[in-house]
Amino acid sequence: MRFRRADLRQRVNGNLTLRFHRSGLTSYAGLELVRRYFREIALTEKLRRHLGGTTPNSDYGVAAMMKLLVCLLIVGGRRVQHVLYLRDDPLVERLSGLKRLPTARSISRWLGEFRVRHLQGLIALNAELVEATFARLGLGRLTIDVDGSVVSTGMKVAWAKRGYNPHRRKVPSYYPITAYESQSGQIVRVQNRPGNVADGKASLGFLRDVFAQLGAHGSRRRRLEFRMDAAFFRRDVLELLDRRGAQYAIKVPFCSWTGLREIVRNNRKWQRVDASVSCFERKLWLKPWQRELRVVIYRKRVHHKTRKNFQLDLFDPADGHYEYSAVATTKSLHGPALWSFMNGRSGHEQAYSELKHGFAFGSVPSLQYAANSAWQMISVLAFNLMRGFQIATGLDRRSTLVRRRSLFAFQSIQTLRYEFLHRAGMLIRPDGRATLEVGSNPAVRSRFLAVADRFAA
Secondary structure, X not given: OOXXXXXXXXXXXXXOOOOXXXXXXEOOOOHHHHHHHHHHOOHHHHHHHHHOOOOOOOOOOHHXXXXXXXXXXXXOOOOHHHHHHHOXXXXXXXXXXXXXXOOHHHHHHHHHOOOHHHHHHHHHHHHHHHHHHHHHHOOOEEEEEEEEOOEEOOOOOOOOEOOOOOOOOOOOEEOOEEEEEOOOOEEEEEEOOEOOOOOOOOHHHHHHHHHHHHHHOOHHHOEEEEEEOHHHOOHHHHXXXXXXXXXXXXEOOOOHHHOHHHHHHHOOXXXXXXXXXXXXXXXXXXXXXXXXEEEEEEEEEEOOOOOOOOOXXXXXXXXXXXXXXXXXXXOOOOHHHHHHXXXXXXXXXXXXXXXXXXXXXXXXXXXXXXXXXXXXXXXHHHHHHHHHHHHHOOOOEOOOHHHOOOOEOOOOHHHHHHHHHOOOEEEEOHHHOOEEXXXXXXXXXXXXXXXXXXXXX
């Protein structure tokens, strides 16, 4: 049916008068669905079990403070001070279990009381939530991506050092490292580090902790495979992976001692991977390590010189310009399949992007190292919980094939906020029954009912 233009437009003559008297209004009606998910997984009981007595005390209760901070990150808060804009919101109070929200100063003091020993409870809590997701999905093999990322800080932040900060080299930073399970989309573990720590050199203890965590939660029966970049190509890292029986695919740097440049110069036969990538396979003998590795070397044609391929194009100038890379692996995948497998690491980069831009992972709320580390872990908890929420609400599985990407096409937190989290609503009590009114929009109604019916079932 075609409407008249007069039926489509309205005239606006003046500004609306502002009032600030009505209670029961919420800007986050979708939090009711998140609260139902938290109840389904018994999050409050888990918080009390892991954090009660192991984290700083608060008059508000550890479980309530944690749920409030998780709620703050889910709805888009990036600083502790943003809790001021959540006050008197009935859905925030229901999710956190509080009648009165703490002030920003109270939360800052609570975070400031964290010490390194208090972080173990947060680590154990995240480990249990992650293992529950693995069990729910029935994963028989875990694909772990390990990488670090820079978080810039202020000049007076404890344990922040100048180091591997590519865009702001003179600014102190943290360099947290994470282990990401690509098929479930979960952050398995995170560890905060000073900004001057190299990935490979400091990764051995972190990898031992990852193996211990997975082994303690029943993952001994699962096969493990690791994907890492060239920073982790170290003798002690490879020996640790071999001892633990884990398969791996690690990029090899084109250093002089590896001999890769000479191998590429002498090679004349390349196998086609796709229209722009080709490869060949060799056994690489590393004399300093007295060890032989299976290595697949790739070249990707590019149409311009970059910092990455400027010197390497001297291999064969007549062929144009290439970017070269090499992967050492214990997997039996042939060259084209191994290329797809390594490309699956992009899921970890996307997770880092969402953590920083969607869950305030890159924010630094305190001058103290332990408080900032706790904030990073709470950010990871919020990220994992929202991934688990999407799985629980019935996302369809997709094929991962050899790439080992996530089993689900997860929506970003920005999309979730737009579609239902940031939906305005009103808490009313017709006939004495608490009811959430979210309007008559058909798309919103369909989304809310689909999730509510899923939890009711």
